Amino acid sequence: MSIITRGFRGRREAASADRVPPGQYVTRDFPVLSAGPTPHTPLDRWDFSIDGEVDEPRRWTWEEFRALPSEEVTRDIHCVTKWTKLDTVWRGVSVDTLLDGVETSADHVVQYSDGGYTTNLPLEDLLDGKAWIAFEYEGEPLEPAHGGPARVLVPHLYFWKSAKWVRGLRLLDHDEPGFWEVNGYHHYGDPWREQRYWGD
């Protein structure tokens, strides 16, 4: 059910309509959404971990992480606050690379970050070329305000599912709602099904 908003015409982005999920609009800026101050972790104190329900936890220092094979990916990103940004270019390490050879019975993952942010998603949404730990944006080191030194990139879900300032992935055998997920936002967050809030 929708009512006509008298006198509203709007502005369509016809060229990219099939790439813009319902309720979203295209922006050329790169807005920032964060619930608190931006953390600044020196690279010599940064590491990245795979832990939880795994046979053996893994950990990389910044140098070890940067020595892993990385790839450039170009994707559209969709923020739950309604903006969509097309053709963003990232460089990062595929989560497949980080989990290669890891034995686990887990179905779920919690991404955890400096500053205490967490977000949850099914493990399968991080696998098979769907997710990266990104450290460059548009050819430059990722700025702290946008999640640097490294953030998750899971472009097929709303962007709060791509944790900024990420420090590790915790593999779990149960679903554990993260920061926004306990504050009214959807547990899965598929932009094409407009899963913004609880019950969507």
Added chain:
Amino acid sequence: MAGTAVLGRLTWRVADVVDVRAETPRARTLVLDVPGWAGHRAGQHVDLRLTAEDGYQAQRSYSIASAPDGTRIELTVVRVEDGEVSPYLTGEIGPGDRIELRGPVGGYFVWEPAHGGPLLLVGGGSGLAPLMAMVRLRAAVGSPAETRLLVSSRSEEDVLYRAELGRLAGGGLTVVHTLTASRPAGWSGYARRVDADMLAEVGPGPAARPHAFVCGPTPFVEAVAEALVALGHEPQRIRTERFGPTGG
């Protein structure tokens, strides 16, 4: 904060525009009556959905500026000249019109009287709106929470809620203005962007462990939050809400 957000599905409701108030040359407040509205918490926002005659839809989020008051809510919209939605909301829409919305949304950037004080509220431009909901709620329930509200505006004519803030000040609420672009003759207040020195003077300092809420454009929020951390405020006590320069 677990469990404090709204339970269940947020359905679209049809709100009636009952009044429109000019706030500044570029901003106005829409007073909406929302049948079935179950209330909100100070700091939360709503999603608006606008539908053109050909079915095209646009959605935007706006913070609720009013304290909980039955089925009424107030949204303050600042016009973004090249925006898609804000020119309509600040120009075309008026009393008697209807608009779809759903909410309230958000369970983190929220203050309730039971949280107590002290409060340090820092707003830039229309980022004042959710902080105004907190100040209005504080006044409505007679909360004694010591509150410092620092308002950053471009010029005197751009200051939102100026007269009301003047009336509300006192009784534990201190309102401080800074004007960043132009000042009227004889202006004796701050005349620069918010910085650490200003925040230290406005207080409360980190020793008082205030609940800090910062809302405004991204560069404003980044600068204020970083300055608060540099002053020694605990990052976990600093809650932020940012909006980008476009989209309006």
